[in-house]
Amino acid sequence: VVTDTNWWSLQPLTTQKFAGDGNPIDWYVERNLKEAGMTLAAPASPRVLVRRLYFDLTGLPPTPEEVEAFAANPSPQAYEELVDRLLASPHYGERWARHWLDVVHYGETHGYDKDKMRPNAWPYRDYVIRALNDDVPYETFIRQQLAGDVLFPEQPEAIEALGFIAAGPWDFIGHAEVPETKIDGKIARHLDRDDMVQNTISTFCSLTVGCAQCHNHKFDPITQADYYGLHAVFAALDRADKQYDRNPEVADQRRELLAEQSQLEQQAAGVKAKVAEHVGTSLDAVQAEMARLQAMKPQRPPEHGYHSQIESDANREKWVQVDLGEARSFTEVVLHPCFDDFNGIGEGFGFPVRFRVEASNSPTFEGDVTLLHDAQSNDVANPRLNGIHIACKDTQARYVRMTATRLVERKKDFIFALSELEVFDGSQQNLAAGAKVTALDSIEAPIRWGVANLTDGKFPTSGYSEADWQKLEAEKKRILAEKVSAELLEQERAIQQQLADVQTRMKALPPPQLVYAGTVHTGKGNFVGTGNDGGRPREIHVLHRGDVKRPGDMAVPAGIPGVPGLSAEFDLPEDAPESSRRVALANWIAHRDNPLTWRSIVNRVWQYHFGRGIVETSSDFGRMGSLPSHPELLDDLAISFRDDEQSLKKLHRLIVMSRTYQQSASNAHGDEYAAADAENRLLWKFPSRRHDAEVLRDSMLAVSGLLDPKMGGPSFQDFVIEHPEHSPHYEYHLHDPHDPACHRRSIYRFIVRSKTQPFMTVMDCADPSMQVERRNETNSPLQALALLNDGLVLVCSEALAKQAEANGDPGTQLDTMFQQVLQRHPTDEELAVLSGIQQRDGNVALARILLNLNEFAFQE
Numbered sequence: 001v002v003t004d005t006n007w008w009s010l011q012p013l014t015t016q017k018f019a020g021d022g023n024p025i026d027w028y029v030e031r032n033l034k035e036a037g038m039t040l041a042a043p044a045s046p047r048v049l050v051r052r053l054y055f056d057l058t059g060l061p062p063t064p065e066e067v068e069a070f071a072a073n074p075s076p077q078a079y080e081e082l083v084d085r086l087l088a089s090p091h092y093g094e095r096w097a098r099h100w101l102d103v104v105h106y107g108e109t110h111g112y113d114k115d116k117m118r119p120n121a122w123p124y125r126d127y128v129i130r131a132l133n134d135d136v137p138y139e140t141f142i143r144q145q146l147a148g149d150v151l152f153p154e155q156p157e158a159i160e161a162l163g164f165i166a167a168g169p170w171d172f173i174g175h176a177e178v179p180e181t182k183i184d185g186k187i188a189r190h191l192d193r194d195d196m197v198q199n200t201i202s203t204f205c206s207l208t209v210g211c212a213q214c215h216n217h218k219f220d221p222i223t224q225a226d227y228y229g230l231h232a233v234f235a236a237l238d239r240a241d242k243q244y245d246r247n248p249e250v251a252d253q254r255r256e257l258l259a260e261q262s263q264l265e266q267q268a269a270g271v272k273a274k275v276a277e278h279v280g281t282s283l284d285a286v287q288a289e290m291a292r293l294q295a296m297k298p299q300r301p302p303e304h305g306y307h308s309q310i311e312s313d314a315n316r317e318k319w320v321q322v323d324l325g326e327a328r329s330f331t332e333v334v335l336h337p338c339f340d341d342f343n344g345i346g347e348g349f350g351f352p353v354r355f356r357v358e359a360s361n362s363p364t365f366e367g368d369v370t371l372l373h374d375a376q377s378n379d380v381a382n383p384r385l386n387g388i389h390i391a392c393k394d395t396q397a398r399y400v401r402m403t404a405t406r407l408v409e410r411k412k413d414f415i416f417a418l419s420e421l422e423v424f425d426g427s428q429q430n431l432a433a434g435a436k437v438t439a440l441d442s443i444e445a446p447i448r449w450g451v452a453n454l455t456d457g458k459f460p461t462s463g464y465s466e467a468d469w470q471k472l473e474a475e476k477k478r479i480l481a482e483k484v485s486a487e488l489l490e491q492e493r494a495i496q497q498q499l500a501d502v503q504t505r506m507k508a509l510p511p512p513q514l515v516y517a518g519t520v521h522t523g524k525g526n527f528v529g530t531g532n533d534g535g536r537p538r539e540i541h542v543l544h545r546g547d548v549k550r551p552g553d554m555a556v557p558a559g560i561p562g563v564p565g566l567s568a569e570f571d572l573p574e575d576a577p578e579s580s581r582r583v584a585l586a587n588w589i590a591h592r593d594n595p596l597t598w599r600s601i602v603n604r605v606w607q608y609h610f611g612r613g614i615v616e617t618s619s620d621f622g623r624m625g626s627l628p629s630h631p632e633l634l635d636d637l638a639i640s641f642r643d644d645e646q647s648l649k650k651l652h653r654l655i656v657m658s659r660t661y662q663q664s665a666s667n668a669h670g671d672e673y674a675a676a677d678a679e680n681r682l683l684w685k686f687p688s689r690r691h692d693a694e695v696l697r698d699s700m701l702a703v704s705g706l707l708d709p710k711m712g713g714p715s716f717q718d719f720v721i722e723h724p725e726h727s728p729h730y731e732y733h734l735h736d737p738h739d740p741a742c743h744r745r746s747i748y749r750f751i752v753r754s755k756t757q758p759f760m761t762v763m764d765c766a767d768p769s770m771q772v773e774r775r776n777e778t779n780s781p782l783q784a785l786a787l788l789n790d791g792l793v794l795v796c797s798e799a800l801a802k803q804a805e806a807n808g809d810p811g812t813q814l815d816t817m818f819q820q821v822l823q824r825h826p827t828d829e830e831l832a833v834l835s836g837i838q839q840r841d842g843n844v845a846l847a848r849i850l851l852n853l854n855e856f857a858f859q860e
Contacts, residue, residue, distance in 0.1 A: 005221050005562050008628070009206070009621035012565060013595050013642075014635045024640075025658040028633035029683050036676060040659060041667040041685040046074035047824060048860045049662060050082065052686075055859050056609060057086040057652065059095030059695045059745075060702050067823040083656055087649045090711060093133035094747045096648075098694055099608050100128050101747075102775065103203050103619070104167045107768035108715060111169030111753035114727045119412075119714070120241050123515040124163020125747070126712045131157070138601055138646040139590040142204060146586040149519075150579040156251065159244035165518025166239035168195040169753060169769055175238075180528055186548040193540075196237070196518065197230040202771055204589045206600040206621040207560070214546035219623040221562035228542045228555035233585045235537035235557075236530045236578035240521040243512040250510055257509075261502045264495055271492045278484045286476050293469060305338045305419035305459070307350060307449040309441040314353070314407045318416040320439040321401035322432045322455055324423065327361055329396045330431055333372060335388040336420035336459035343411040347460075348382035350417020352404035355380070357390055359397035363438070370395060376405050385460050400432070417449075420459035433457055445726065520578065530578075537578045557581040559588035566593050596621060598638035602651060603628075606637070607774060609655050611687040619773035629681045661686070665860045688860050690777055693763035694746035700792065700851055701743055703820045704799040708744045715750035718742045718757060730755045737791035762786045787852050797851060801843035814838055814846065821850040 018024040026040075033039055044052065050070040054062040070082060086092060108121045131141055143151050146165070148158025174188025194213060201209045211217045212227035245251035308318040324330075335357070340349040357373040358365060373390045400423050407414035423432040437451040444450050480489060522531030530536060541551035559568035570584035589597055599621065607613035614634045617625035628634050641651050655661055665688040667673055673684045680687055691699065701707035720734035730752045735742070742749075749757070753769045762782045766772035787793060800820065804813040814834055818826045826834060838846045850856065 005564050007220070007623060008631065009596060009599060009615075009625075010221075010563055011595060012593065013598065013639050014632065016636045016639055017632055018636055023654065023658045023660075024636050025633065025655065025660050028630050028636065029658075029660045032630060033682055033684060036682055038669070038673050038677075038682060038684045040683075041663040041665075043659070043662055044664045044686065044860070046071045048664070049074070049079070051823060052859060053082060053086060053656060055691065055695060056656070057083075057095065058089055058091035059098070059692075059698060060091055060707075061699050062823055064819040064823045079662075080657065083653055087652060090133055091745075092649075093129040093131075094711070094745055095695075096132050096608070097125065097128040098692070098747050099604070100132075101125060101167075102766040102772040103604070104164055104199055105169075105766075105768055105771045106163075106167045107169070107751045107753045109728075109730075109751070109753050110172050111769050112171045112173065114172045115730075115752070115754035116172055116728060117721075117724075118516045120514040121163065121166075121516040122713070122715050122748075123160040123513065124167065124517070125715075127157050127160035127163065129712070129747070131161075132648065135647050135649045138641070138648065140646075142590045142597070143583075143586045146200065146589070147579060147582040150583055151586070154248070154251070156244055156246045156248065159242060159517070160515050162242065162517035162519065163515055164199075165196055165234070165237060166516050168199055170239045183548065190543070190548055192239070193231045193234050196234045197227070199771065200585070200589075201230065201560070202619045202773075204600060205560075205594070205596040206603070206615075206619050206625075207596060208620050208622055208624070209560070213543070217622075222560055224542050225553070225555065226558070226560050226562075226568075228540055229558040230560075230585075232537065232540040232555045232557040233581045234518070235540050235581075236520055236535050237518040238521040238523070238529045239516065240519055240529070241514040242517040242519040243514060245510075246513050247510070254506070254509055254512070257502055257506050261499065261506075264499050264502065268492070268495045268499065271488065271495060274488060275480070275484050275492060278488070279479065280483075282479050282483055283476060286472055286479065290469075290472050290476075293472075304340060304448045304453065305336075305417060306437065306439060306451055306454040307338075307443045307445075308404070308407075308416040308439070309443060310410070311407060311414045314409065314414045315405075316407060316414070317403060317405055318352075318407065318440050319401050319403040320416075320418060320421070320437065320442075320451065320454060321363075321365075321399050322421055322423065323363070323436040323438070324398050324400070324431050325435065327396050327398045328423075328425065328431050329394055330400075330423045330425050331392055331394065332424040333357055333390040333392060333400060334420075334422040334424070335390070335402060335418060336422070337383050337385055337387075338417045338419040339385060339460040340417070345410070347384040350408060350410070350415045351380075351383055352406060352416050353379045353408050354406035355402060355404045357400070357402050359392070359395055359400050361398050363399055365399070365401055370397060372400075379406070382408075387459075418454060420457070421454050430457070535578050537581070557584065559585060563594060563596065566591060592642060595638070598642045599634055601648075602637040602641050603634060604773075605648065605651050606655065609652075609661065610683065611689045612774070617773070619771060686860075688858055690858050692775065693760045693765040696763055696857060697746050697760070697792065699856070700796040701745075703851075704796040704847075705803050706740075706743045706796060706799050708740065710744055710748075713748075715748050716742045716744055717750045719750075719752070732758055737795045759786050759790045759792065784852075787857070788848060793848065793851060797844050797847035800847040800851075804843060804847075810838055810843075811835070813843060817843070817847055817850055822853070822855050 018027050020027055030040065047067055050062055050067050054060060070078060106121070106125065108118050109115045110118065131144070136144075144158045144161035148155070148161040152158035170192065171188045174184060175192070178185040178188065180186060180189060194210065198210050201207050207220065207222070209217070209222055209227050209230065212222045212224050216223045245254055306320050308320075337347065337351045338349040339347055342349065354376045356371060356376055359370045359372055360368060362368070372392050372395065400421065402418065402421060404416035407416050421432055422430045425431055432455050435455045437454045439451050442449075442451050520531050520535035521529035523529035530538065540555040542553050542555055544550035544552050557570055557572065559570070561568040566588070568588065570581065572580055572584060588594065591597075599615075600618070603613040603615050604618050607618050614630050615621060615626055615628045637651070637654075640654070644650060660683055663686050665686045667685040670685065677684065698707065718735050719730045719732045722729040722731055746760070751768050756765065756767065762780075763786065764776050764778055766775055800817055803820070804816045807813050807816045814831070815825060818824075818834070834846060834849070837849060
């Protein structure tokens with residue numbers, strides 16, 4: 001066991017040494033440079049500096065006018081005002097949220113084999129953007145993401161923040177299709193908690209704890225017991241959609257109604273107990289029979305039936321019809337509803353709210369059409385599994401069609417489903433058995449769904465008749481009237497009426513929103529959550545060699561005891577609610593005496609400004625990580641940040657106001673300095689680097705005039721989904737890059753884990769399946785090919801050329817495009833080369849060349 005806690009990152013923050021009036025960053029950096037016989041580079045030019053600021057703080061290029069305005073007045077006051085304006089821009093949050101989402105490995109699909117979509121992951125992304133724009137104190141930012149539902153119960157953003165816990169991948173098969181009693185199920189759930197633990201400690205504390213799941217950490221003072229103690233913090237949680245109300249007024253109303261409902265339920269329980277005293281055992285036989293009927297599982301064959309394509313509008317008509325082969329006489333049509341437990345619907349799944357049934361000899365139902373049943377005027381109640389019997393007298397026709405005129409809701413969308421359509425003649429022969437089926441559209445997903453299932457003779461049944469149930473209800477009423485006073489029965493009825501009224505008022509509220517988050521969940525199918533057990537945490541054991549088949553001692557929720565002077569014990573009572581564990585961990589991480597937390601965040605911010613952190617391994621401050629290049633500066637920044645409102649915007653401001661940040665990317669002594677410090681760790685020049693994939697994409701859209709500035713909301717999908725019913729295939733090549741819905745900023749792009757976007761991947765976009773502390777910066781021929789030939793590049797080139805063509809002669813058009821892309825005029829040499837390209841190949845080709853220039857793709 002490593003017991004030595006005498007490691008730099010675990011030690012308390014050192015007292016600040018800088019006591020001057022200038023910028024502490026310059027004091028520390030220039031001191032180290034002086035010791036090495038070096039100096040800072042000359043200040044960057046105003047044009048370079050304004051572009052650097054825009055890209056760094058907003059991720060978008062400035063307009064030519066904005067560059068000209070600053071270049072005309074590059075005073076310190078103008079620079080300071082520009083910094084403040086950019087930090088106040090909503091685009092700041094969009095830019096810096098992307099960095100945070102890299103670290104927490106945010107994605108909008110589960111990953112693993114089936115990689116199903118998470119349609120409600122985006123509220124967490126929007127939370128991060130808003131929190132950064134609002135400059136939420138970092139301590140609050142931590143607590144919201146770990147225990148916002150407990151610490152800030154009246155803040156909807158604190159519920160959205162819990163998306164942090166669920167940001168990583170989730171094994172759908174290992175959870176939903178494999179029982180937890182199986183070894184594979186146990187492994188899946190263990191790995192799920194491991195992801196929550198590692199994401200939390202790595203993100204906020206920059207420590208690697210995963211090494212301790214099989215043995216004590218070989219390098220850092222983290223034991224197996226410490227590791228599984230962190231598991232115990234998340235032992236009650238699963239990843240699932242969590243309901244909340246974005247509107248605080250609606251949230252208040254819902255809270256009041258739930259409180260009223262709880263009070264009425266308590267009253268109902270008291271009255272029920274009194275009724276039971278009067279009734280005694282008189283109802284036992286009836287209730288036993290009713291329970292027996294209720295327990296009878298519907299008989300469900302594997303083939304479910306016909307299922308229409310999914311719609312966003314309930315009023316889209318859908319139809320399905322059977323072909324009897326020739327005109328036949330029939331006397332009855334029977335419609336059998338489906339059973340599917342999707343979204344907890346079960347019996348009557350997909351049965352339309354309004355519909356009609358018709359017969360015709362024309363397959364297109366033109367001309368002579370007989371209306372057999374009309375249920376289009378009023379909404380039809382869910383028939384459960386009771387067949388709809390339609391008497392037809394002596395009808396003769398070849399085709400029988402059911403048309404859904406108002407679809408039923410599935411889950412924020414609408415469908416039409418039917419298990420079986422039977423057509424009987426006078427001798428009770430089903431003429432539709434095995435008949436050919438056609439439909440307006442259909443989801444063909446054998447063996448569950450398909451048009452052929454509509455006439456295969458298989459449909460779900462409830463296992464008991466409605467008449468049997470009605471008889472039992474009548475007998476129950478008779479016994480109650482005989483044994484219980486009318487006054488008590490009236491009291492019970494009144495309470496039930498009040499409960500029904502509360503439910504009605506609850507349904508009248510706007511539907512709650514959903515966020516994919518770490519939450520207590522009841523589970524579904526083979527996936528068993530802790531919700532049915534009141535959210536009681538699962539027992540967590542220290543696993544010998546990390547083997548789920550070899551559990552050892554019970555783990556106790558706690559922090560990491562390796563931080564001197566900071567207790568890791570939570571001291572929680574055994575019956576403490578699960579939320580208290582998360583609160584305790586959040587408090588331990590956000591404690592002012594936890595040096596890991598404050599060093600970690602200032603190092604991350606520094607990294608994104610300078611390309612690498614003061615500690616290069618920004619998610620590993622342990623012995624296997626790198627040492628800080630400027631340890632005193634790191635502690636000075638950490639203390640200032642912690643003690644001065646924990647404002648990220650103030651930290652940014654301090655950094656970008658420094659001469660270290662404002663220096664040029666080239667140094668007059670470059671060759672000499674590079675020989676002594678090839679990696680520029682001492683910062684003798686500003687480290688130029690290529691733009692992130694998102695900045696590159698957003699910049700192309702911005703300079704071409706295509707960028708849609710809409711903020712927030714569901715993500716855009718720059719792909720086409722094939723086979724969504726099983727394992728979705730995300731096909732990017734089938735998507736039309738002209739689609740304006742996909743011309744929003746890249747932060748709003750739907751993030752797929754299994755198949756990443758080709759252009760973004762080539763340009764070194766973060767892999768959402770893993771935590772990315774710092775992106776790779778590669779240089780490959782594929783990047784040149786992508787920048788020249790990607791569909792979006794071509795679309796932006798066309799738009800850029802079209803914009804310019806409204807500006808006079810070709811020379812003016814060239815200058816306009818050049819300024820739009822690079823925010824400066826071309827030199828005479830550049831003009832000569834580009835004019836030749838323009839004359840030979842036209843403006844679109846010229847635009848493609850401009851979008852491929854290093855000056856456009858790099859930050860100086």
